[in-house]
Amino acid sequence: MESFGSRLHRAMAERGPLCVGIDPHPALLARWGLPDTVTGLERFARTVVEAIGDRVAVVKPQSAFFERFGASGVSVLESTIRQLRDVGSLVLLDVKRGDIGSTVSAYASAYLDPSSPLYVDAVTASPYLGVGSLAPMFDLAAAHGGGVFVLALTSNPEGASVQRAVGPDGRTVAQTVIDEISQLNRGAEPLGSFGLVVGATIGETGHDLSAVGGPLLAPGLGAQGATAADLRVVFGSSLPAVLPSYSREVLNAGPDVAALRAAADRVRSDCRAVLSPVD
Numbered sequence: 001m002e003s004f005g006s007r008l009h010r011a012m013a014e015r016g017p018l019c020v021g022i023d024p025h026p027a028l029l030a031r032w033g034l035p036d037t038v039t040g041l042e043r044f045a046r047t048v049v050e051a052i053g054d055r056v057a058v059v060k061p062q063s064a065f066f067e068r069f070g071a072s073g074v075s076v077l078e079s080t081i082r083q084l085r086d087v088g089s090l091v092l093l094d095v096k097r098g099d100i101g102s103t104v105s106a107y108a109s110a111y112l113d114p115s116s117p118l119y120v121d122a123v124t125a126s127p128y129l130g131v132g133s134l135a136p137m138f139d140l141a142a143a144h145g146g147g148v149f150v151l152a153l154t155s156n157p158e159g160a161s162v163q164r165a166v167g168p169d170g171r172t173v174a175q176t177v178i179d180e181i182s183q184l185n186r187g188a189e190p191l192g193s194f195g196l197v198v199g200a201t202i203g204e205t206g207h208d209l210s211a212v213g214g215p216l217l218a219p220g221l222g223a224q225g226a227t228a229a230d231l232r233v234v235f236g237s238s239l240p241a242v243l244p245s246y247s248r249e250v251l252n253a254g255p256d257v258a259a260l261r262a263a264a265d266r267v268r269s270d271c272r273a274v275l276s277p278v279d
């Protein structure tokens with residue numbers, strides 16, 4: 001079975017280095033002329049799939065915007081995941097789950113077991129109960145060719161007070177997360193299946209990302225103020241592993257399908273110019 005890291009590496013080579021988020025904010029539904037209801041949610045998600053599902057390497061539905069409609073919103077999430085998989089994009093579900101290990105096992109079954117209705121290629125996870133508590137997710141992902149992206153240095157300004165706190169061994173919390181994920185990816189080629197989330201907004205990180213060996217998801221581009229050029233400052237020599245992620249910057253172009261495609265093409269080409277300038 002092909003690993004997630006290998007599938008992601010191929011998808012980025014074939015479709016370019018881009019992840020687009022599906023974040024149906026109430027304001028976006030209104031901007032698209034849709035009601036703030038499950039019907040509006042369903043039309044929004046279906047339009048994004050139609051516009052970019054067959055041309056973007058990774059699509060990242062933000063679970064919160066589906067969950068806010070309860071069971072029927074989660075049902076739309078399930079069908080959106082199916083549609084995305086049908087058109088060949090990798091699905092990264094942004095759920096930022098984390099808990100004690102025995103509960104993490106249930107989250108792993110929900111998202112990383114191929115028999116689950118919410119089965120996706122990869123999920124985001126929170127390490128603040130200890131990276132080791134996420135082991136059931138890492139194990140199930142490895143068993144079924146899935147991936148896990150763990151929060152390290154997030155794009156929001158509030159994250160630094162926790163993530164840059166220094167532990168008794170002199171390392172920051174973030175560096176501890178980075179080092180543990182690097183261990184999990186050791187020896188994986190061409191790319192490990194365990195990634196990190198590092199915001200494009202944070203400037204020079206002051207952290208060592210050189211041994212990660214897995215993908216680096218970079219949110220914060222566009223609506224949160226970071227530009228493709230900032231990727232160079234944040235990631236330096238780790239640029240080849242970066243997966244830039246945009247949500248509102250692309251979604252603001254909707255609901256016109258051609259305009260959504262053009263917005264995705266534009267941000268991908270901005271990122272390409274930074275990530276692989278000689279192509």
Ligand SMILES: O=c1ccn([C@@H]2O[C@H](COP(=O)(O)O)[C@@H](O)[C@H]2O)c(=O)[nH]1
Pocket residue numbers: 021023062094153154155156197198199219220221222223224245246247248249
């Ligand atoms: O550090 C993080 C981790 C996750 N996110 C998520 O990414 C998108 C960003 O949306 P934009 O519209 O492009 O700002 C959103 O779903 C966040 O929950 C993040 O922003 N930063």
